[in-house]
Amino acid sequence: MKNNSQLLVIDSGIGNLASVVNMIQKIGGDVKLTSSPDAICHAKKLILPGVGSFDVGINSLKERSLDLAIKAAVRENGSMLLGICLGMQLLFESSEEGNQPGLGLIQGHVYRFKLKDQKLRIPHMGWNIVEPKLSSNLFNLKEEQRFYFVHSYHVDCSNTEDASAMTNYGYDFISAVEKDNVMGVQFHPEKSHRFGAALLKRYLDLESC
Numbered sequence: 001m002k003n004n005s006q007l008l009v010i011d012s013g014i015g016n017l018a019s020v021v022n023m024i025q026k027i028g029g030d031v032k033l034t035s036s037p038d039a040i041c042h043a044k045k046l047i048l049p050g051v052g053s054f055d056v057g058i059n060s061l062k063e064r065s066l067d068l069a070i071k072a073a074v075r076e077n078g079s080m081l082l083g084i085c086l087g088m089q090l091l092f093e094s095s096e097e098g099n100q101p102g103l104g105l106i107q108g109h110v111y112r113f114k115l116k117d118q119k120l121r122i123p124h125m126g127w128n129i130v131e132p133k134l135s136s137n138l139f140n141l142k143e144e145q146r147f148y149f150v151h152s153y154h155v156d157c158s159n160t161e162d163a164s165a166m167t168n169y170g171y172d173f174i175s176a177v178e179k180d181n182v183m184g185v186q187f188h189p190e191k192s193h194r195f196g197a198a199l200l201k202r203y204l205d206l207e208s209c
Contacts, residue, residue: 007204008043010070011035012060015049015087019190027201037069043079045204046070049190050086054110054153055098057086067103074105080181081105082203088177088184089155097153105182107158115170123152124169130187132165136178137206138185138199139165145195147175147187154186 009020011033024031024047040046048070050057061067073079083091092102095110102110113122127146132139139145154173157163165176167186175186183203189196 006030006032006043007045007047008039009033010040010046010048010066010087012048012050012057012064012066014052014057014060015084016051016188016190017049019188020047020049020084023190023197023200024204027197027204029200029204035064035066037065040066040069041072042077043073045080046073047082047084047203048087048090049084050088050090051150052086053097054086054089054095054102055100057090058098058100058102061090061103070103071105074182078181080203080206081183083182083184084190085151085186085188088186089153091177091182091184092155095153106155106162106177106179106184108156108162110153110155112153113170113173117170120170123150125150127192128167128169128175128187130165130167130175132176133163136164136176138176138178138183138202140198140202147185147189147192147195147199149175149187151186155184 089110091105093104162179163174164178167175177184189199
């Protein structure tokens with residue numbers, strides 16, 4: 001591993017925390033679960049997992065002062081941050097799912113799937129192909145990759161350059177984002193076997209800002 005610094009998984013009380021930690025350990029990463037704002041502020045590399053609704057997610061962060069810690073880490077400390085599923089959606093400014101503002105680390109909003117094909121169900125659940133941009137740092141660009149999804153909402157970036165991968169479910173939607181030291185994936189890499197392991201390994205190996 002190129003970067004030997006410890007990776008912190010943010011414990012906001014929601015999300016597949018054990019699964020994420022186990023996957024990081026499986027690929028040889030030095031990882032710790034934390035709900036300490038001070039530890040988060042000074043971390044070099046962070047992961048924000050999340051499942052459930054937008055307002056519950058952001059309120060869980062606020063109740064623990066983790067929202068401020070995450071912003072300080074990213075903006076003042078130059079920490080790298082990877083949001084997973086709801087954790088990715090919380091990086092944005094707002095969501096149709098709730099009334100609370102998000103972290104606002106990436107400009108854009110979160111929208112519910114509006115599917116015309118009646119055969120497609122919400123939530124979008126199961127394995128699907130992810131097509132990364134050539135500029136992406138998170139994906140292996142040499143082979144087709146499938147990841148496991150469970151979600152009813154998807155993000156829309158104000159700046160299209162922040163979108164780093166697309167997936168089709170009735171229409172094309174953004175399935176990954178990368179903006180400087182802030183990244184996110186809509187799918188669950190911790191449930192995506194070798195493809196998820198490879199993506200998390202690439203994140204571990206990225207040089208911190």
